[in-house]
Amino acid sequence: MRVVLAEDLFLLRDGLIRLLEAYDFEIAAAVDNGPELTRALVTIKPDVAVVDVRLPPTFTDEGLQAALHARREVPGLPVLVLSQHVEQLYARELLADGSGGVGYLLKDRVFDADQFIDAVRRVAAGGTAMDPQVISQLLARKSRDEPLGDLTPREREVLGLMAEGRSNVAIAQRLVVTERAIAKHTSNIFLKLDLPPSDDDNRRVLAVLAYLNAA
Amino acid sequence: MNIRATALAAVRGLVLALLSMVASLTLFIFTVVTISLSSVLVGVFLLPPLMAGVRSYINLRRRLAHQWFGVRVREPYRPAPEFQGGVIGMLERYRWIMTDRATWRDLLWLICDATAGFTLGIFAFALPLYGPYGWVLALGVWRPIVHSGGSDWYTFVPIRGQGTATLAGLLGFVYAGLGLWLTRKVMAAHTRMTGAQLRPTNERERELEMRVARLTETRSDALDSQAAELRRIERDLHDGAQARLVAMGMSLGAIEHLLERDPQKAKILLSEARESSSKALTELRDLVRGIHPPVLAERGLGDAVRALAMASPLKTEVSAEIPGRIEAPVESAAYFAVSEILTNAAKHSGAQRVWVDLRHEEGMLRIVITDDGRGGADASDGTGISGIERRIGTFDGVLALSSPVGGPTMVTMELPCELSSPQPK
Numbered sequence: 195m196r197v198v199l200a201e202d203l204f205l206l207r208d209g210l211i212r213l214l215e216a217y218d219f220e221i222a223a224a225v226d227n228g229p230e231l232t233r234a235l236v237t238i239k240p241d242v243a244v245v246d247v248r249l250p251p252t253f254t255d256e257g258l259q260a261a262l263h264a265r266r267e268v269p270g271l272p273v274l275v276l277s278q279h280v281e282q283l284y285a286r287e288l289l290a291d292g293s294g295g296v297g298y299l300l301k302d303r304v305f306d307a308d309q310f311i312d313a314v315r316r317v318a319a320g321g322t323a324m325d326p327q328v329i330s331q332l333l334a335r336k337s338r339d340e341p342l343g344d345l346t347p348r349e350r351e352v353l354g355l356m357a358e359g360r361s362n363v364a365i366a367q368r369l370v371v372t373e374r375a376i377a378k379h380t381s382n383i384f385l386k387l388d389l390p391p392s393d394d395d396n397r398r399v400l401a402v403l404a405y406l407n408a409a
Numbered sequence: 410m411n412i413r414a415t416a417l418a419a420v421r422g423l424v425l426a427l428l429s430m431v432a433s434l435t436l437f438i439f440t441v442v443t444i445s446l447s448s449v450l451v452g453v454f455l456l457p458p459l460m461a462g463v464r465s466y467i468n469l470r471r472r473l474a475h476q477w478f479g480v481r482v483r484e485p486y487r488p489a490p491e492f493q494g495g496v497i498g499m500l501e502r503y504r505w506i507m508t509d510r511a512t513w514r515d516l517l518w519l520i521c522d523a524t525a526g527f528t529l530g531i532f533a534f535a536l537p538l539y540g541p542y543g544w545v546l547a548l549g550v551w552r553p554i555v556h557s558g559g560s561d562w563y564t565f566v567p568i569r570g571q572g573t574a575t576l577a578g579l580l581g582f583v584y585a586g587l588g589l590w591l592t593r594k595v596m597a598a599h600t601r602m603t604g605a606q607l608r609p610t611n612e613r614e615r616e617l618e619m620r621v622a623r624l625t626e627t628r629s630d631a632l633d634s635q636a637a638e639l640r641r642i643e644r645d646l647h648d649g650a651q652a653r654l655v656a657m658g659m660s661l662g663a664i665e666h667l668l669e670r671d672p673q674k675a676k677i678l679l680s681e682a683r684e685s686s687s688k689a690l691t692e693l694r695d696l697v698r699g700i701h702p703p704v705l706a707e708r709g710l711g712d713a714v715r716a717l718a719m720a721s722p723l724k725t726e727v728s729a730e731i732p733g734r735i736e737a738p739v740e741s742a743a744y745f746a747v748s749e750i751l752t753n754a755a756k757h758s759g760a761q762r763v764w765v766d767l768r769h770e771e772g773m774l775r776i777v778i779t780d781d782g783r784g785g786a787d788a789s790d791g792t793g794i795s796g797i798e799r800r801i802g803t804f805d806g807v808l809a810l811s812s813p814v815g816g817p818t819m820v821t822m823e824l825p826c827e828l829s830s831p832q833p834k
Binding site: 247248253254255258277278279281282284302305331 | 683697698704707708712716720
């Protein structure tokens, strides 16, 4: 699987390259600034990109902007965004086109190599990987009179795990219930959020987006 | 309309004339006497309280000049420094008053007002009334005067009978006309005299003095809050991330030691060390958010406030019209002010919804935050609002709070600032 990597700190870039190579990823390009990243994403069209939000030259949200730009040029280009902090605002922007293949994780998550690689693979396959922190920020808030207000607490919990990018099997394991029960919850969620029937992956992304938009 | 305006000016002329005759004259005499008593020390102690009275009387006249005649007269007094207590303080006050040029100009004005001011005021009052007096003479009031053996002159007309009284009545029209024409002009001259003598000799100099006083105050506020902030950061680092790194170092030392003898135990310690590092990172992240939120650095005020709104327990709508980036220090001050107000709204207002409006117009950042809560917020209770006011004061920002009981509460802030060009996307 070919990866484009963007990270301006040498130590972290080096570490990520080694980590990804250890799990049999092929590093197609490793860049350290925004303009080069945009070029690499659009020309190489990698299977997945791992991108730091803050990059030179402006040291603002250069990486995020490059990723969003590239996804407009190459719809559905899988991008996993890494950052020292997570913002719901950015998560919403990443998911806004509703086409999936998006991840947004804290840099700390790299510590757990297996989980991190799992997230990269999920994003490459067109799923989502939202950081549990984004989700917990949402759950911490009292429910408002929103479409989400109709969801039962259990359904909200399932939606949260769905947003992290977990499959029904994984959610079932996590909540210690049968997979059938989770399937029922998810179809209820889709129904309550008024999501038209389509392939399951896409509906999951739209559900997460509705979740974030409820803010 | 003309008659009404003239009558009003005439009555005001009378009021000012009475004030001049009584208050201005009395205060002038008192002040001169007090100053001349300085040599025997009594004056030194009497002057400050007396001058406080004089200044408030003169400020009243300044206000009247503005309210009645539309001439704005600013206060020229030098801002009061901090006085010590006791006798030293009295001497300082005395010196402050005696070295202020405005004191001497006040004194000059008092005597001018008691003479010229009085004359003009009475003239303005009497002129329009003299006309109607001529008319009532002509209408028969001459009779009792002449019959009781009195003699009256209407200007140059001796009143002896209906003939001369009629003449006086005709002449009255001239006076009435003169009154309509002159009274307001006379009062305008009166006000000009007051304005010329009471306004600061050098407007610019005075503005600078006020500015220096304000800057001195806000600078010390800014330094205080900055020092407090640094102390907080130091404490957080010391008790948080620093301590965790020490613990990690110790764990790693122990792991090195145990690696061969007890690999099982070493493994447990390793996972603890990883836990520590991730906790340290979380703490550093929170600390960074408190110093300068990343989203503010990356996106600017509009999006940073949107991020705040998303995290707020209240339903918050944000509209932002800021075509560019605000200077970093102002941006940060504005962000934390909004953050604190939103927190207050969530805690105390009982509101369901909040609206935040941010816009930059004509070199001014305007922020309006409205909630639908129960209102009754008070800037003087607690330090919340006044703390925000102080902090934005450093940037010449002002804050207005409107919170009637029953709501809604509206906080308006204005900060002068420049925009830099928007960042290329």
